[in-house]
Amino acid sequence: MLSCHVSTAEALGPLKIIGKPLQMDNRVEFLDSLVGSIPEHLAIIDGSGVIRYVNQSWINFGVANDCTISPVSWLDVNYLGICKAAGQREDGLGLAAYELINEVLSGKKNSGYLEYPCHSPSESRWFMMRIMPLCWSGPPHFVISHQNISERKRVEYSLQEQRSRLEAIVDHAADGIITINEHGMIESFNRAAELLFGYRASEMIGQNVNILMPEPYHSEHDGYIANYHRTGHAKVIGAGREVVGRRKDGSVFDLDLAVSETKLGERRFYTGLLRDISERKSSALQMAQAHEQALQAAKAKSDFLATMSHEIRTPMNAIIGMAELLQETPLTPEQANYVGRFTRAAGSLMDLLNAILDLSKIEAGYLNLEAVPFDLPQLIDTISDIMTGKAQAKKLELLVLVHPDVPRGVIGDPTRVQQVLINLVGNAVKFTESGHVMVKVEPAPNRRSLHALRFLVSDTGIGIPPEKLQTIFEVFTQVDSTTTRKYGGSGLGLHISKQLVELMGGHIEVNSSLGAGTTFSFTLEMPEAPLLEVECQPQYLDLHGRRLLIVDDNETNLMIVREHLTRTGMHLTEAQSGAAALAILDAATNCNEPFDLVIVDYHMPGMDGLSLIEAIRARPTSESLPIVLHSSDLSRHDATRVKSLAIASHLAKPLSRRRLMESLATALDLLEPMQAPQDPNDASHTSAPLSGRILLVEDLEDNRDIISLFLKESPHQLEMAENGAVGLEKFKNGTYDLVLMDMQMPVMDGLEATANIRRWEHDQQRLATPIIAFTANAFSEEATKSLNAGCTAHLSKPIKKKVLLSTITQCLGALRDKAA
Numbered sequence: 001m002l003s004c005h006v007s008t009a010e011a012l013g014p015l016k017i018i019g020k021p022l023q024m025d026n027r028v029e030f031l032d033s034l035v036g037s038i039p040e041h042l043a044i045i046d047g048s049g050v051i052r053y054v055n056q057s058w059i060n061f062g063v064a065n066d067c068t069i070s071p072v073s074w075l076d077v078n079y080l081g082i083c084k085a086a087g088q089r090e091d092g093l094g095l096a097a098y099e100l101i102n103e104v105l106s107g108k109k110n111s112g113y114l115e116y117p118c119h120s121p122s123e124s125r126w127f128m129m130r131i132m133p134l135c136w137s138g139p140p141h142f143v144i145s146h147q148n149i150s151e152r153k154r155v156e157y158s159l160q161e162q163r164s165r166l167e168a169i170v171d172h173a174a175d176g177i178i179t180i181n182e183h184g185m186i187e188s189f190n191r192a193a194e195l196l197f198g199y200r201a202s203e204m205i206g207q208n209v210n211i212l213m214p215e216p217y218h219s220e221h222d223g224y225i226a227n228y229h230r231t232g233h234a235k236v237i238g239a240g241r242e243v244v245g246r247r248k249d250g251s252v253f254d255l256d257l258a259v260s261e262t263k264l265g266e267r268r269f270y271t272g273l274l275r276d277i278s279e280r281k282s283s284a285l286q287m288a289q290a291h292e293q294a295l296q297a298a299k300a301k302s303d304f305l306a307t308m309s310h311e312i313r314t315p316m317n318a319i320i321g322m323a324e325l326l327q328e329t330p331l332t333p334e335q336a337n338y339v340g341r342f343t344r345a346a347g348s349l350m351d352l353l354n355a356i357l358d359l360s361k362i363e364a365g366y367l368n369l370e371a372v373p374f375d376l377p378q379l380i381d382t383i384s385d386i387m388t389g390k391a392q393a394k395k396l397e398l399l400v401l402v403h404p405d406v407p408r409g410v411i412g413d414p415t416r417v418q419q420v421l422i423n424l425v426g427n428a429v430k431f432t433e434s435g436h437v438m439v440k441v442e443p444a445p446n447r448r449s450l451h452a453l454r455f456l457v458s459d460t461g462i463g464i465p466p467e468k469l470q471t472i473f474e475v476f477t478q479v480d481s482t483t484t485r486k487y488g489g490s491g492l493g494l495h496i497s498k499q500l501v502e503l504m505g506g507h508i509e510v511n512s513s514l515g516a517g518t519t520f521s522f523t524l525e526m527p528e529a530p531l532l533e534v535e536c537q538p539q540y541l542d543l544h545g546r547r548l549l550i551v552d553d554n555e556t557n558l559m560i561v562r563e564h565l566t567r568t569g570m571h572l573t574e575a576q577s578g579a580a581a582l583a584i585l586d587a588a589t590n591c592n593e594p595f596d597l598v599i600v601d602y603h604m605p606g607m608d609g610l611s612l613i614e615a616i617r618a619r620p621t622s623e624s625l626p627i628v629l630h631s632s633d634l635s636r637h638d639a640t641r642v643k644s645l646a647i648a649s650h651l652a653k654p655l656s657r658r659r660l661m662e663s664l665a666t667a668l669d670l671l672e673p674m675q676a677p678q679d680p681n682d683a684s685h686t687s688a689p690l691s692g693r694i695l696l697v698e699d700l701e702d703n704r705d706i707i708s709l710f711l712k713e714s715p716h717q718l719e720m721a722e723n724g725a726v727g728l729e730k731f732k733n734g735t736y737d738l739v740l741m742d743m744q745m746p747v748m749d750g751l752e753a754t755a756n757i758r759r760w761e762h763d764q765q766r767l768a769t770p771i772i773a774f775t776a777n778a779f780s781e782e783a784t785k786s787l788n789a790g791c792t793a794h795l796s797k798p799i800k801k802k803v804l805l806s807t808i809t810q811c812l813g814a815l816r817d818k819a820a
Contacts, residue, residue: 036055036056039057040057040146041146042058045141046140046141049080050076050077052076058074062074080098083095093117100112101142101144104132110132111131114129115153116128126152126153129144130143131143170190172191174192175192175273175275176193176273176274177273178209178274179271180209180269182225182268182270183208184210184225185207186205187205189201197246197248198249208222210222213243213245237261240256241256242256243255254278255274259272312349316349316350319346320350320800321801324343324801327343346798350798372412374411376407376409376441376453378658380421381400383421384654396435397435397437398425398437399437399556399557400654401438401442401560401564404563407528410526411528412524412526416504417455417524420500423493423497424497425439425457427494428459432459432460432517433461435461437459438458438459440456440457440458441453449525451527451528452526454523457519458517460517463512463513466514472510501522506525507522541665541670543565543570543664544568546570547573547593548573548596549581549585549595551576551577551598551600551601552600552604553601553605561660564655573595577604578607578612579606585616596626597628597668598625598628599630600627600629602629603631610629613629613647614645626648626667626668628651629642629651630651630653630655649666690809690813690816692736692812693716694718695719695721695739696718697724697739697753698720698722698740699722699723703742703797707740707799707804710801723746724752728757728760731769736769738812741772742774743773743786750775751786754771757771768790770811771790771792772807772808773791774795774799775794775797792811
């Protein structure tokens with residue numbers, strides 16, 4: 001750098017001749033004045049480097065920077081000497097200025113310039129020195145100028161800083177970034193692009209970008225750019241797409257490419273962002289292949305299960321059907337016992353098969369849930385009806401309590417709720433030797449939603465060891481898995497229940513104490529819903545002020561009756577033995593506060609229910625007292641005693657609110673006599689028995705024999721066909737009121753035969769004949785297939801006689817109504 005006291009800028013002065021004024025005309029005076037006003041620092045030197053002329057800006061700069069040369073002393077100063085002396089500085093700027101001036105003075109260069117810093121304490125400054133020959137007719141002279149270029153330098157530094165930042169970002173970007181011009185030539189190639197393609201940036205700058213493309217893109221690229229410039233139609237610019245790149249070694253790979261366009265004046269630049277997606281594509285392909293394999297495996301599993309279902313259900317249909325027919329014949333007690341045993345065994349086998357199918361459907365994702373309105377208390381009643389027999393067989397009490405705050409109509413899947421509860425109740429009965437099993441439905445405690453209901457199934461059974469509580473929901477897992485285990489079962493029920501509850505959005509839990517019983521519970525969201533058809537039930541009776549005595553040794557039974565009646569306004573009194581009840585009745589009579597009604601449990605220790613009722617009837621004041629007998633079963637002898645005791649109503653266990661209210665209404669004579677409801681499926685209530693010509697299409701002789709025996713005593717006429725093709729020909733050539741169609745048959749299956757029948761009827765302009773599908777495949781999809789093919793109804797094997805006759809009656813009745 002040139003310092004102020006030795007630099008060229010410091011040596012130059014104002015543009016005037018120092019010393020004796022020169023004689024000049026007006027033009028010279030004007031030019032002298034003009035040059036003197038120029039802000040650049042100007043000096044004129046002769047061929048040896050001696051200063052002959054300086055302007056005012058030169059002098060002002062020297063004064064401002066405290067130069068040692070006085071304003072009047074610049075004339076005759078050798079500027080080369082000043083520069084040479086400044087060459088001793090470390091930055092070497094003085095020597096550079098000396099060499100530049102010397103080269104111009106010697107004629108080696110015509111002109112030259114040099115940029116240098118000249119900083120002050122207050123700011124950073126930059127100047128540019130220029131030297132060029134003075135064009136005049138005298139001896140060689142040269143003009144030296146020093147111009148302040150600090151602002152330009154600041155702009156250059158700012159641009160350079162921005163460029164450096166951008167270059168750093170581009171070079172460290174994870175994606176490849178390539179810039180090309182309008183001719184397709186590469187102008188920038190970042191580090192990531194080098195790693196992608198295997199080329200160095202120095203190899204690619206100036207190359208056509210199509211070198212990175214395999215055929216046919218390599219040959220088409222230049223034409224694409226030209227077409228874009230001509231038409232403005234872009235394929236890639238402004239939108240991302242997947243392309244194929246070619247590396248230096250010739251290998252190709254998949255890329256994500258996004259291209260943007262930049263215009264600088266008349267020039268166009270295109271910047272491409274590239275990302276290697278080979279691994280992603282490979283993973284996606286592997287996932288797609290794995291998904292396809294999983295689908296194929298699921299389909300194979302589904303097909304296998306469907307086949308197994310068909311193969312098992314087909315002989316089971318014969319076994320169960322024949323057992324049902326056998327039970328209708330005169331049997332000795334021993335024979336009836338045998339038939340009952342293999343009927344129950346067949347039922348157990350069917351339960352196992354259904355559980356396996358359910359598990360498979362859940363795992364395959366084929367299980368669809370419903371969200372329909374249904375009567376929840378009625379569903380609980382149905383479950384108790386189904387499970388009462390199993391509980392009574394082990395002399396257990398099955399107790400049911402639906403909390404009064406639980407809405408009657410809810411939205412959910414009644415089939416799956418029933419399946420879970422039956423699984424849990426069946427499990428509880430299996431592991432309980434004495435006591436009771438209780439089903440309870442109540443508003444969920446600490447619930448976040450008003451629609452959350454909690455279902456509980458508790459028992460007084462053997463309990464579950466703490467170390468087994470976390471594993472009992474696993475498939476095929478049992479508390480006792482030894483070969484000598486006491487309790488049977490497949491270990492599927494709890495696992496399926498857990499899966500179903502979770503599919504319905506709930507979570508199942510278990511609490512147990514070894515030897516003291518177990519409670520399973522789960523909570524489901526079940527929004528309240530109005531029911532389309534509301535039965536006229538006597539559950540809103542005016543019982544306010546009525547006095548009721550409840551006699552039961554079981555505290556849980558007392559609690560259930562108490563819960564059901566607590567909001568009716570009745571005065572409830574409880575007794576846990578016959579003796580206590582008699583004492584309470586006598587005390588009420590003495591106080592002239594007689595009871596309006598007594599509910600007596602049948603099974604009680606000491607004095608049982610019937611003995612208590614006999615004692616009550618023996619009292620003159622209680623001869624006409626309404627009494628309800630609460631029992632699960634009555635022996636033939638006790639049934640005779642009941643008739644003699646003038647019992648007003650028999651309340652069957654398990655107790656439900658509906659049954660309780662009906663019994664109270666009957667006992668208190670609060671209901672008018674109602675006509676017994678008629679079964680709409682019972683043909684005996686129709687004006688005339690329905691009969692028809694039926695075509696049975698079934699390939700297995702045993703199944704044909706069973707259906708024939710089922711219809712033996714009916715008014716129907718039956719013809720048979722051994723496969724779909726034969727059945728189709730018989731249908732075309734005969735007249736039938738109904739077709740029973742098996743779905744799985746050789747030659748022509750039931751789906752194809754049904755579709756052909758429907759096409760033939762359409763072509764002949766005939767009414768559709770009812771077709772009832774038979775299938776040994778229990779998947780719901782099979783029912784959908786058969787109905788879509790044109791079947792009227794669908795029955796799964798094994799087929800029950802009552803169900804078959806009912807379905808035939810319904811279909812023939814609908815056909816008769818349509819014809820009318």
